[in-house]
Amino acid sequence: MADYLPLTGAIDLTSAPKARPLVLEVLHGWVTTVDHKKIGLMYIGYALVFLVIAGLEAVAMRLQLAVPHNSLVSPQVFNRLFTMHGTTMVFFVGMPILFGFGNYLIPLMLGARDMAFPRLNAFSFWIAAFGGLLLYFSFLGGDGLYGAGTAPDVGWFAYAPLTAKVFSPGHSTDYWTLGILLSGVGTIGTALNIVTTIIAMRCPGMELSRMPLLVWLYFITCCIVFVAVGPLTAAQIMLSIDRYLGGHFFDTQAGGSAVLWMHFFWIFGHPEVYILVLPAFGFANEIIPVFSRKAIFGYPAMVAATVAIGFISLSVWAHHMFTVGLGPGANTFFTLATMIIAVPTGIKIFNWIATLSGGNIHFTVAMMFCVAFLFQFLVAGLTGIMLSASPFDWQLSGSYFVVAHFHYVLVGAILFTIFAAFYYWFPKMSGRMLDETLGKWHFWLFLVGFHLTFDFMHIPGVLGMPRRIYTYEFDRGWGIWNLIVSSGVIFQVVAIGCFVFNLLRSYAKGRIAGPDPWDAWTLEWSTESPPPVYNFATIPTVQSRRPLWDLKHPEDPDSNYEM
């Protein structure tokens, strides 16, 4: 669309040296880099690799469950698969991919040249990456690859006392513990970096109230990380003390407490959902206005709702523990806290709808993913309200209804907006457009697969099918539903194939994007695609939330309306 240079002097016009560097030099450049963009891309690439691995684990599980009494994998292997699938998706796909986009976009959106602590940034990436590699190192040895090696088999929330030495001999649980520990250290490092960048590195005129909403959402996310990831890391250390130094924190055989682990885990575990979903909201907050051709509706309310979600998310963890027998007082409190969080979340959805309303909606692939996100997030939120009512939860907790609910959030909301983010920001990152036709194939196939799998997964849950079972009996009436659920996987696999092919093909020979292909309004679109190492030749100055709108519409700038 627009091919002008929006900010005078923002683009360096001196030509780059032409000689092609050697492969080793390129590799060395990536390994030693402290550039936020390269680190961001490494986060994203690493997360994509794990997305494919953990996706294949899910495929194996769905094949096993397609029919009752199937014997494709042994019970032990199935247990390893769901443990690795969950752990990988949360810690080594979700967090890195979101931090990857954050790393890449936040300095660009703030008009900064890099993160506040570039070396800490590199350290955080590599330590988290080693955590993931360590976890997968467990596949070597033991029963070999087909038997999933000595991969952990304690479930992604690894309830005590199953992790105690007596129930989990060998080192499988240690791989899990240390992998999470390292990932936690990296996460806290990156969160610290992002918060400092947001506070200290904004360009002139970029007041807190003028930051793009995506930056606000990362800010709140990182604040939640500070509170939530610490307990998880502490719990891993306590568990290691139990296993190797004779501690009894969680060792019920010696008087330890299984419930203590649940508290530690879920004090992390529920805020974690918001750590993942807030950046996803951030993507929607940038993409929906641009393709509606309107400013976001109710910016201050969106920020306030996010802050509210941040606070409330820290006081809802025990809704994962309604069946533990904490008593009516605790159950009532956590029911209330969980229901209240629906209010700020609802404000967000209504504001998005209001943003669309009266706009001129361009259905690009990025926008299609965002629209699907809105519908699916609505459903996920409402099944969440159902589960928050603890009597409902007594029945459905730990069943496939819960599995369907949280996949609706993690896939239907978060993964869909991540795909949207790829289609939206890939031109900035690579300088080339992703192919829209392949993108539509990707979207529709994934949409069909998603709904086949996760809509129908609610039903066996209501019929009494618990999660984490490697097989089930013929006489329970779950067979047909599981077959439908498994059939959806085929569509999803093909869709992901389209996506990966699209990424590779477009990277090589996609249409050249130019600095601002979407006619967008935030600062990252004012520099070249891909941006140079220093981002901006001269640091920009802004007067409003949409600096590029002001430039393109000097007769009617945003700064006239914002307070």
Next chain:
Amino acid sequence: MFVLAITAAIFLAAGGVLAYVLIRYRQRATDPDREPAQIYGSNQIELSWTVIPVLIVVVLFLTTARVIFNTESASKPASALDVVVIGHQFWWEFRYPKLGIVTANELHVPVSDPHHPTPTYLEMSSADTDHSFWVPQLAGKTDVIPNRVNVMWIDPESPGLYLGQCAQYCGVQHAKMLLRVYGQSQGDFDAWVAQQQQPANQDEASVEGRSVFLRNACINCHTIAGTVAAGRFGPDLTHLASRDTIASGAIQDTPDNLRKWIDDPDRMKPGCLMPAMHLNDRDLTAVTAYLTTLH
């Protein structure tokens, strides 16, 4: 149901508006080539979609709180039956302390007449890892946690077999830690109790099998009342033959299955904790014959 109705209504309303907006404001070829009017927000509108959800949440919360307290603080009638439930990897132990009965995996309870309720109170704990007691048609689930006693009650109103299973991941064979609850009329239940209170069958015809059982490691884990076998690690076998299933509901209790099970349990339920006993054919046949007499 009330919760379901409210959430469905919200979905239809919000989803409908969203769909309308998407269709009404989609990009058309006839659109003028300029940006639409920029609207930055509206305090009145935003206030309304804050206050209305708050009101909905208050209503939902109050109805939910009432159910929570009615369920969890219900007073226990004197006519209630007490059962101690102990979760094991990977089977259920049921003890009826007032009746002197110990059994496994198949819970027998009287059906409850609304005018004269005889609910069953389950006092639950675990011998090893976390488990969860879930029979969907009878009640929500309650976790079974080591070092902790949780109490729940069930109150079936019509006779029949209610299926359930462990609902908290507890190890390799979590999937085959099944549960069977038999709701019985008061008369049938009393007859079952009287039969379970009998000592174990000491019929001389099966003396060979009994001696195989008693001189092998079986007695370390299993109890047969009236013999030296007093192990607590595995299910009580005093009235094994009166049960419909073995291996925690996973396998029909037939002599043939029983024989295969004793020969190599791991083949029928991989990862279960009972070892293969490596008996010779003669001993295997004898001990199977003995166990089938334990009515």
